[in-house]
Amino acid sequence: MKDEEAAVNDPTRTGTTVKQAVSRADVAAFIDLPGRVAAQDPHWIEPLRMERRQLLSPRGNPFFRHADVRLWLALRDGRPVGRISAQLDRLAAPDAGRRVGSFGMISAEDPSVLPSLFEAAEDWLRGLGAGLVRGPFNLSANQSCGLLVDGFDTPPYLLMEHDPRWLGAAVEACGYARARDLVAYELDLAARLPDRPRRIAERTAQEVAVRSVNMRRFPAEIEVITDIFNDAWADNWGFTPLTEAEIDAMAREMRPLIDADLVKIAEIDGRPVAFIVLLPNLNEAIRDLNGRLLPFGWAKLLWRLKVSGLRTGRVPLMGVRREISGTVLGKAIPLMLIYALEARALASGLERIELSWLLENNLPVRRMIEQLGGRLTKTWRIYEKPL
Numbered sequence: 001m002k003d004e005e006a007a008v009n010d011p012t013r014t015g016t017t018v019k020q021a022v023s024r025a026d027v028a029a030f031i032d033l034p035g036r037v038a039a040q041d042p043h044w045i046e047p048l049r050m051e052r053r054q055l056l057s058p059r060g061n062p063f064f065r066h067a068d069v070r071l072w073l074a075l076r077d078g079r080p081v082g083r084i085s086a087q088l089d090r091l092a093a094p095d096a097g098r099r100v101g102s103f104g105m106i107s108a109e110d111p112s113v114l115p116s117l118f119e120a121a122e123d124w125l126r127g128l129g130a131g132l133v134r135g136p137f138n139l140s141a142n143q144s145c146g147l148l149v150d151g152f153d154t155p156p157y158l159l160m161e162h163d164p165r166w167l168g169a170a171v172e173a174c175g176y177a178r179a180r181d182l183v184a185y186e187l188d189l190a191a192r193l194p195d196r197p198r199r200i201a202e203r204t205a206q207e208v209a210v211r212s213v214n215m216r217r218f219p220a221e222i223e224v225i226t227d228i229f230n231d232a233w234a235d236n237w238g239f240t241p242l243t244e245a246e247i248d249a250m251a252r253e254m255r256p257l258i259d260a261d262l263v264k265i266a267e268i269d270g271r272p273v274a275f276i277v278l279l280p281n282l283n284e285a286i287r288d289l290n291g292r293l294l295p296f297g298w299a300k301l302l303w304r305l306k307v308s309g310l311r312t313g314r315v316p317l318m319g320v321r322r323e324i325s326g327t328v329l330g331k332a333i334p335l336m337l338i339y340a341l342e343a344r345a346l347a348s349g350l351e352r353i354e355l356s357w358l359l360e361n362n363l364p365v366r367r368m369i370e371q372l373g374g375r376l377t378k379t380w381r382i383y384e385k386p387l
Contacts, residue, residue, distance in 0.1 A: 015076055015077075016113055017074070018073070018074050018117060020073075020120075021083070026073060027056060027071065029073060029080045030080075030105075031053065033081075035290065035291060037109055037164075038162075043154060043155045045155050045162065045283045045286065046286070046290050047286075049291040055138075056071065061139070061249070062243060062245035062246045062248075063140055065243070066090050066243065067087050067088060068087070068128065070085065070121070071084075071085050072084050072085075072117060074108065074113045074117050081108065081110075081113050082109065083105060083108075083117070084103055084104075084105060084120070085103065085106075085121075085138070086102070086120075086121035086122075086133075087101065087139050088102075088125060091240050091241065098132045098386075099129050099130045099131055099132070100131075100132050101125035101128065101132070101133045101134075101387075102139075104135050104136040104138040105136070105138050105139070108170075111169075111170035114173075115174055118174045118175075132387060134238070135383060136161075136382075138161070141240060142240065144159050146161055146182045146382055147171065147380055147381050147382075147383070148168075149379050151377050151379060155287065157281050157283055157314040157356065158279060160314070160354075160356055160357070160378075161380060168381060171383055174385075175385050176383035177383060177384060177385070178381055178383060179381075179384040180238070180359060180360060180361075180381075181380065181381050182356075182360065182381075182382065183356075183360055184356035184357055184377050184378040185355045185356070185366070185369045185374035185375060185377065186352055186353070186355075186374065186375050187352065187354075187355065187374050187375075188351070188352055189345055189346055189350060191373070193338070193339065193342055193372050193373065194371075197339075197372060198339045200335075201335035202336065204329060205329055205333055208267070208329070208332075208333055209266070210264050210340045211265055212260050212264060213225075213263040213265060215260045218251065219248075221265070222247055222251040225277070226247045228272060228320075229317060229319045232320055234322065257279050258277075261344040262279070262341055263277050263278070264276050264340045266320075266336065266337060273320065273321045273324060273333070274318075274319060274321065275317070275319060276315060276318045276334070276338065277316060277317040278313050278314070278341050278345060280305065281310055281312040285301050285305055289301070311350065311352065313352075314356060315353060315354070316356070318337065318355075338372065341353075354377070357380065
């Protein structure tokens with residue numbers, strides 16, 4: 001431990017030192033840093049600290065069961081001024097024979113802090129045999145990922161990232177290049193979705209039945225959704241399958257937010273072939289809590305969720321089995337799923353929904369959303385660098 005910390009604790013020309021965040025106080029400083037850095041950004045929304053602690057807990061986050069993770073803090077005069085994580089996921093597929101590591105959780109007061117942080121992360125990954133590093137992944141693509149490069153003038157939706165405008169260029173200055181872009185679309189439900197695509201989808205997919213998730217069989221329904229998800233996304237760039245433990249954790253975390261009529265499963269002859277999940281945008285409810293539920297945050301959160309209601313929601317998950325995804329039928333089913341959500345979403349008070357994230361080259365789904373009136377609102381970037 002002392003040797004590892006000493007290896008990254010040499011002052012740079014900027015007067016910055018880097019230490020591994022291990023103690024409870026270090027991890028607390030790691031969690032607190034982005035809120036302090038972004039204090040003047042009117043669109044920044046502080047994640048709930050209890051959720052961040054869960055994310056970074058080897059006991060609480062099953063991602064740690066198949067991945068090695070390290071956290072670092074950059075210090076100036078003993079004061080935290082930057083942070084980064086590094087991950088080596090043993091389930092991640094290699095790239096051209098190279099083992100792929102990742103960085104994430106990146107935040108800094110200014111660009112001069114980044115070189116020493118990346119040096120610490122890269123040296124550790126290189127020591128574990130990684131030949132390529134990608135990021136940001138926070139901590140994995142199945143949690144949140146990407147660095148915001150367009151769409152800075154609106155707040156982020158649930159579990160999406162918001163970064164300062166200068167950060168992308170600063171990451172590139174450390175030797176990173178664009179690997180993939182991720183995009184988000186917003187649908188204005190209050191303006192109502194067009195009818196023509198609905199009619200076309202219904203004619204094309206007459207044999208498809210769409211139902212709501214059965215909350216009495218919630219664990220089994222989550223298994224169905226995960227099975228479709230792992231199949232639908234298997235060929236996508238950067239995909240890592242969800243494990244059983246991650247499925248269980250996701251089910252526990254999602255359940256309080258789920259409206260059964262906003263989670264739809266499409267079936268053909270009783271066999272599930274596709275799904276969509278729409279969640280209320282929790283960020284709208286926690287926007288002024290500064291990440292804290294005590295002493296009065298709980299009351300505000302419950303009031304906004306249960307009484308005053310939310311006006312926005314996010315579709316974080318959607319998938320169609322690969323065996324039909326490229327067919328005419330497979331292209332009609334996502335339209336049917338989105339239309340199946342419309343009435344209930346409006347009845348629950350949702351006026352706008354974000355569909356995110358999508359890979360930039362997922363043109364069939366992008367064109368479908370644009371056909372519905374979807375507006376491209378944000379772009380995040382995944383960077384990579386050979387080690």
